[in-house]
Amino acid sequence: MIASLFHRRVRGFRIIDLIALFCLSVLVLGVYFAKAAAGREGAEISAVNQSIKDEQARVRLLQAELAHLENPARLERLSAAYLGLRPMTAQRETPPEGLVELSRNEGPRR
């Protein structure tokens, strides 16, 4: 069987040579496509990474802006200056269990 691989010929070419040529071609093409795909993937990953980095920088910038805008001291200043708001007094607070009593005292709204 194995000996026939070395002696049988197809159109003048021995089978073993054809098999070897085929394997070699498959391997060369396989390596080529794998490397080409890897190169493409690598480039794509680099681009995505750069995009992520840029987005992260933007997110951090926005987070910093948000921290500035939501700074309680700033909000207090603005709410006092433009809306006349002040810290709530104790007389305007009630625990959750006091809500029913408050609504009873207030009576139904018309």
Place this chain on the structure above:
Amino acid sequence: MRPAELNALRANAATAKAWLVEGVWKVEHAFERSKAQGRVVDDTRLRICFVMALFGMAFVTLGIEAGRAALLGKAGGPEEAAAPPPGARADLVDREGRLLAVDLVHYGLYLDPRASWNIKETRAKLMAALPNLSRERLEKALRSDRREYLIGALTPSERERVHDLGLPELSFEEEERRVYPVGESASHLIGFADSGGHGLAGAESALDPEVREAAAAGKPVALAIDLRVQAALEDELRGIMRLHTPISATGIVTNARTGEVLALASLPDFNPNTAGQSPPANLVNHAAASVYEMGSTFKIFTFALGLDSGVANVNSTFDASEPLKIGDRTIHDYHGVNRVMSLEDVFIHSSNIGTAKLGLRAGGERLKRYFDAFGLLAPARVELSESARPILPRTWNEDVVASASFGAAISVSPLAVAGGVGAVMNGGNYVPLTILRQDGAPKGRRVISPEASRAMLDLMRANVLRGTGTKADAPGLRVGGKTGSAEKVIGGRYERSKLVSSFAAVFPTDGPVDATRYVVLITVDEPKGVKETFGFATGGWTAAPAAGRVIDRIAPFLGVRRTPTAPFAAQRQAAAPAEEVSEGTL
């Protein structure tokens, strides 16, 4: 493709095929001829097969590896992202995760005048786009024969503005800059770092190694402060600065059980984004770096040691009917009642005579030992490198003991006082203060008994209900506290008109002795008496009302609920506190 070209191409392909087939046949014939000549040929074939097998294996290995790299490889993945740049610092966040300090990408602007077509146009456009650009530096760069640095820390929008000028001689380079998005808020606690990424003040300096390590790990560093509490504290301190125009005002809010500093403010303050442009005086964190004779606030410690050591109990009495003479010195009660007083009366009337007698009963050694245990004889135990050493008496004779018992003759930082008050109020454990968020309560070391701590909580509450601290009461929050008003030493003598006024508060004072409680300490350096306070500038008129308002505002953030049986606003306004001033001579 035209038919003629196609035919030519076919002819060439046929020729190449024939040449290839002919070549293979030639090799085959060579093998056959060799075979006819003997066994050597078999060996040759075997060798050829062996070499082909080796090549085949090499190609298979390469193929497998290439396939694996293409399909499963991690090269360039996010997990292999570049390490943080040198000098990178982690974000600082408050206990709720709000951003306090962050490294942001900025841009440095460079100019290469060799690439400029029109120097005048470049100058005009740049000055219009960047008004802050140094004219001198621009002129130097324009005259140079190489690429020059023009300005750094450009924000993305500024970069965009310059980029849109379309000048080819300008280029940008990324650079990390530390940004403090909350500006002046908690500036003394957060501190600031230089452009090289080295912490220079506050947490930035104190936690420098931790911040760098966290940056490498990509994690933020969580501080103990709560920005909401900080905002309320700063707002009330600014109110004091406006009304009483003192040299400085400091405020500290701590969790007595864990030692966490929930807020720390020192006015005047600064913007850490432009720290270099602030007056040097504004950069001083008076809560940590300044020491004061705290006055009657110190009585908290004297009473705590008296109760803990058994020198006194709640039924003890002190004769304050006459001034106390120690050698050449006479100690008075500024608003004394001139009678025999109970322990509680001594505390709530802030009697210097009664407190001095308690201190003398305890003795110098004991006083020193307890003060040391409360952390008053050393820099405040906290991460901040600004924490100042106290100024201590050289000897602890009777005069010094009497003075120290009511807060004279010994100067300590407000932070040290806050730490000591926390130990008295948390059940008796001294827990070092920390600016880092804690996940559990540290063990601490016992300095007074839980019973003595409970008694002190009751005394503090009584002082707010009936004593010098009535203006600090916050409806339903069970506030306790002690006022302090110490004359400042100027030129070696106590100056009656210049006070350090303070108020040390604790809330809530009820519940189990080891329950979570909060300490609020307000210290005002040289407040001026005003019409609204009838000319008074003492702790009861300056620091105490502010402490009460701070507590009123921060209690909801801290989860402290009001009780419905509170003495409400009308009652708060009714009573004016008695005045007490601690004095002495050096």
